[in-house]
Amino acid sequence: MDHISPAIWQFLVKWMTNFALFPPEASTIAPQMDALLFFMVLVSLIGLTIVVLLITSFSILYSKKRHPVAVQVEGSTLLEATWTIIPLGLFLVMFVWGALIYFRVFTPPANAMNIYVVGKQWMWKAEHPGGQHEINALHIPAGRAIQLTLISQDVFHSFSIPAFRVKREAIPGRYTTVWFQATTPGTYHLFCTQYCGTAHSQMVGDIVVLSPEDYRKWLASSTSGASLAQNGERLFASLSCAACHNTRPDARGPSLANVYGSKLPLPSGQTVTADDAYLREAILNPSEHITQGYAPIMPTYQGQVSEEGVIELIEYIKNLNSDYRIQQTLNTTELVPGSEGKTAAQGTVKP
Numbered sequence: 001m002d003h004i005s006p007a008i009w010q011f012l013v014k015w016m017t018n019f020a021l022f023p024p025e026a027s028t029i030a031p032q033m034d035a036l037l038f039f040m041v042l043v044s045l046i047g048l049t050i051v052v053l054l055i056t057s058f059s060i061l062y063s064k065k066r067h068p069v070a071v072q073v074e075g076s077t078l079l080e081a082t083w084t085i086i087p088l089g090l091f092l093v094m095f096v097w098g099a100l101i102y103f104r105v106f107t108p109p110a111n112a113m114n115i116y117v118v119g120k121q122w123m124w125k126a127e128h129p130g131g132q133h134e135i136n137a138l139h140i141p142a143g144r145a146i147q148l149t150l151i152s153q154d155v156f157h158s159f160s161i162p163a164f165r166v167k168r169e170a171i172p173g174r175y176t177t178v179w180f181q182a183t184t185p186g187t188y189h190l191f192c193t194q195y196c197g198t199a200h201s202q203m204v205g206d207i208v209v210l211s212p213e214d215y216r217k218w219l220a221s222s223t224s225g226a227s228l229a230q231n232g233e234r235l236f237a238s239l240s241c242a243a244c245h246n247t248r249p250d251a252r253g254p255s256l257a258n259v260y261g262s263k264l265p266l267p268s269g270q271t272v273t274a275d276d277a278y279l280r281e282a283i284l285n286p287s288e289h290i291t292q293g294y295a296p297i298m299p300t301y302q303g304q305v306s307e308e309g310v311i312e313l314i315e316y317i318k319n320l321n322s323d324y325r326i327q328q329t330l331n332t333t334e335l336v337p338g339s340e341g342k343t344a345a346q347g348t349v350k351p
């Protein structure tokens with residue numbers, strides 16, 4: 001190495017140590033994704049090698065010099081069957097392997113903690129159930145399944161965390177979800193990977209993975225004083241939803257307690273599960289689906305509530321009891337892994 005000057009050598013060493021072919025593997029799914037990727041790269045490399053070797057050797061073996069007169073070669077069924085069946089088998093392995101990972105990525109475990117993320121030109125806003133609010137940052141605990149419910153306020157965005165091997169579109173007017181479980185505390189890149197206008201390249205942020213202990217501290221120090229559901233309760237009052245949705249027996253609107261997660265009948269005879277998407281539609285486009293036995297009198301709230309407002313209303317409805325009080329204050333500081341219900345809500349019951 002004495003012909004390379006020490007300065008250049010040092011630069012190379014430094015560059016090589018900082019050079020990362022792959023982002024760190026910081027989620028449970030990352031090693032599984034990488035294994036499939038490596039398999040595909042390996043198969044491609046082997047295929048490439050075979051093709052290059054055959055081209056080179058054939059062009060030498062069957063050159064004009066060796067064979068001045070062309071010889072007609074008939075096909076070989078065995079050969080053709082071999083080069084069809086082996087790649088087919090390999091591609092089917094990739095397909096099944098990929099499908100298994102796909103289902104894993106898009107099926108959140110029942111105890112996943114839900115965090116809402118709203119994308120807009122040009123920032124990411126995260127809403128934690130406990131009312132913590134962040135911009136271009138997301139603090140999460142390691143070792144816990146986290147589900148994100150994403151929506152965009154304007155154009156298409158895409159929420160991507162390379163270190164988690166996770167990416168999901170944020171679409172205007174529709175909730176999408178994705179989940180992951182971070183394994184290693186640290187700070188990781190968040191990117192918008194869908195070109196969304198002038199400042200798209202600045203729509204980046206930090207995913208901060210904390211130990212459960214540090215996460216608890218973070219939650220306590222960044223609380224805004226009111227949970228999402230409590231903000232929703234306030235909004236519910238100020239938008240006069242309670243004029244129709246209330247405890248009175250002659251209420252003009254159906255009771256919203258326990259509506260979340262229930263199966264509602266559709267006019268077509270089918271049923272629909274009242275999930276986040278359903279509640280959002282019910283608030284913004286009430287005429288789309290009229291609850292049985294009620295008049296279509298609910299006004300639309302399109303344009304009157306922001307996406308964050310809708311999220312707060314949904315969290316409120318999710319946590320209502322029959323006298324329109326919030327059953328649970330979403331206090332994620334008291335989360336015990338594995339003990340959450342379907343709303344990922346868990347915590348102290350407050351009067």
Ligand code: HEC
Nearest residue numbers: 239240241244252253254282286289290291294295297298
């Ligand atoms: C003028 C009375 C009225 C007001 C005000 C009103 N609603 Fe409604 N709401 C209704 C009626 C009637 C229905 C049932 C018919 C329908 O689905 O449109 C309903 C249905 C719903 C549903 C669907 C429930 C189900 O069982 O399918 C939700 C969710 C809802 N309202 C939430 C709200 C929220 C949140 C507000 C305030 C932002 C609000 N409503 C304001 C009358 C009202």
Ligand SMILES: [Cu+2]
Nearest residue numbers: 157192196203
């Ligand atoms: Cu974007």
